[in-house]
Amino acid sequence: MKLNGSQIFIECLKREGVDVIFGLPGGVVLKIFDELHQQSDIELVLTRHEQGAGHMAEGYAKATGRPGVALVTSGPGMTNIVTPLADAYMDSVPIVVFTGQVPTQMIGNDAFQEADNLGISRPCTKHNFLVRDVKDLARTIREAFHVATTGRPGPVLVDIPKDVSINTTEFVYPDTISLRGYHPEHGNDTTQITRAAEAICQAQRPIIYVGGGAVFSDAADEVTALAELTRIPVDMTLMGLGVFPGTHPLSLGMLGMHGSYVANMAIHNADLVIAIGSRFDDRVTGKTSEFCPRAKIIHIDIDPTSIRKVRDIEVHIPILGDVKEVLTELIQALKVGINGNTNDLREPWWTQLREWMDTHPLTYSQSDDEAIKPQYVIDRLYQLTTDSDPIVSTDVGQHQMWSAQYFKLNHPRRWLTSGGLGTMGFGFPAAMGAQRAFPDRLVLCVTGDGSFQMNLQELATAVLYKLSVKIVIINNGYHGMVRQWQDLFYDGRYASSELSTLPDYVKLAEAYSAVGLRASSPQDVDAVIQEALSTDGPVLIDVQVSRSENCYPMIPAGGANHEMLLEDPPHLTQASKSPVRTSDDSDSVLIA
C-alpha cells in the first residue's frame, strides 16, 4: 500500500511502541501534524516551547526505560531543542527527536526557517540522519530507534524535509537492521571477570561506586546481589541514585562534590573500587591525581571510550560489557570463589565506616522561630511521600544536591535529574514526561526559583493534559549555588546571583489555572505538602526558605575527596564555628 511520508512516520512509530510524542508544530511539519491529528494511536502532547518537549521526552525515557519522542519544526524549532539533545547525550538518555526541514531542493539556500540541523546537532547526538527520499524514511526511523536504545543509550535526531513528509511510496517496515559500522554488543571478558572476582575476595577496604549505567542496564537487582553477597558498601553517583536502595544498610549515599562524608571518605580510603556504569566524572573524582590513591580500580562499562578516559586515573581491571550481564557473571564467579573469610577480613573497614557515619551524618537544624531551612523542606517532603514511592525530578543547583542527599530512593527510575550538562529548566518538563508515562503515580518536581523560571511556560501544558506534577520551589531569591560559590570563593560579591524581581509564584500558578500554595514558616511546611498531595492536577508550592543556607558537605573545585567543607567557614558565620578540616593528612591544604 502506498503511504505518504507522514503516514509512514506514524506507522513506524506505532511499530516502535510509541504512544506519545511531545512537540510543537511549524511550517514544514504541518503535514505530519495533520496526519497525527487524524489518528488516535499516538497522542501528541503540545508543549509551549521546544525545549519543554525535549525534556519531557527525556523524563518519559528516564522513568520508563523506553525511548522518548519529540517532534519539532525546522530552524528555531530545532535550535530550541538543542539543549535537551545535549543534556540527553551527556546523561545517556534514549530520545528520538524528529525535526522538520525545508524541502530538499531548497536545502542550502537560506530558506525561511532553515537551519543546518545535522551540523548543529552532530556533536550532541549519538547519531543523526537526514532523510532525502521518502523511500528511506521507514528504514531510517527503524535505525534511529535502534541506535538510541542499544549499547550506551543516547539521543538520535532524524531530519525530515517537507517534501519527504508529503511524497508517497510503498510502505515496507524493514525486518532487520543493517548498520555495518555499529556493534553495540560486547562479549563478556571472562578473564577480566575472574581477575575482578579474585581482587574482590582479597580486598580489605572495597567500595562499589555505581552510576547511571547500571540504571540503563536494568541491573538494580544485580548491584544489590553483588553488594549483599560480598558485604561491600555502596556509593552512588548523582545519576545512579535509586539503583541500590537508599535505605539499605550497605548504602553510603551519594559521593562526590556534595556527597556524604562517609561516601567520600570511603572511596578515598578504599583499597578496591568497583566502578559500575559510572564514568569518573569530575564532580565525583575531585582532584584526579589524588582520587582513591590506595585503590585498585575495576571498571565495568559498555562504552569503550569511558574506560581509561580520565588522565591520572589508572584502571587496573577494565571490563567492557553490559553491566547486567557482567555482574551476573561476576556474581557467579564470586559464589564459587568466596571462602567465607571476607566478613572477618573487612570487619575493621566496617568499624571505620560506621565511625565516619556516626561522626559526620548529614545534618541541619530547624527551629520554629527561624526561617524555613531548605533541607527541612526536602526532608519533610521525603518523609511525607516515601510510602508512595514517588518519582522525583529536580532542576539544577542547591535544591538538587539537597534532594540527592535527603531523598532515599529505593528503586531505579525514580530519580530524574540533569547530571552531566547541569541544565536548569530540566526538572519541570522532565517530571511532566514521567507523569504522562505514569498518570497514577506521584511525581514530584523539586526546583529552585531560578531554575523554574527557565521553563515555567509548561504550566499551560501541565494543566491542559492534566499532568498532576507537584512542584516544590525552594525559593531563596538567588541562584543559590552561584551565591554559595561567591560566598566561599569570591569574597561574598554576589555578581548577578540575586533574583531581585521574582514573580508571585502562587499568582503565577493561578494565572495558568493551576493551584498555587505557599509556605513561609516551618509550621506551614507539612500542611502545604499535605494539601498539595490531596489536590488533583498540577500544584505549585512556593516555599520561602532561608536565603543564606549553603549546601554541605562540599569538596571545593580542585580538592580531593577527603578535603570536604562540612559547614560554613567562620567568615560566613557570626558564631565562632571553626571550619572543619576533614583531611587525615596534616600536610594537605584546602584548595578554596
Added chain:
Amino acid sequence: MGVENVEREHIISMRVENRSGVLARVAGLFSGRGYNIESLTVAPTLDATLSVMTIVTKGDERIIEQILKQLNKLIEAIEVVDLTESAFIERDIAIVKVQTTLETRAEVLRIAEIFRARVIDSTNTMYTLEVTGTGGKIEAMIFQLHTLGILELVRAGRIAVAREPYEKKTAE
C-alpha cells in the same frame, strides 16, 4: 608516567561509509575533543559504498587510545586501524613551484633528480615540480629547495597502507 606520556605521530586508516557528512563527523570529533590533525585525506575505494580516510595525528598513548575508541564509536566508521602499530607504507605528494634564475635553474633540476621529482611545468623564471614519497623525503626536498626560493607549495596529505594484505572483516 614516562613512556606513556611521550607524544608520537600515528597514522590511522579508516574505512567509512561513502556518504556526505562523514568527513564532518570525523573532523568535528577531532576539533570538539581537542585532538590534533596533521593531515587528513579521503577518497573512494574499489567498493563504491566505502571511502578510506587516512589521518595523521599526534598524541601520547592515552590520547591515541581515546582517538581510536572515539573513531570506532562513530556509526559510519566501519573499521579503524592504527597503522603505526605494524609495518606500513606511506606516500605523500607535493607540487612545488620554485623560483629560478639563470644561475639556479640547473641546481633546481639537480635537486629534483636527487629526489626523483618530475618537472611538470616550466617558465623562464620558474619550475613546477611534482614529488612523491614518504613525508620525510618530501620534507627533505622542501628543505633543500627553500634557499632557492619556493613560490608555492601544495601537499596532498599522506596516504598509507599496511604491508599485510587487507582482510575484509566479516560483520558480526
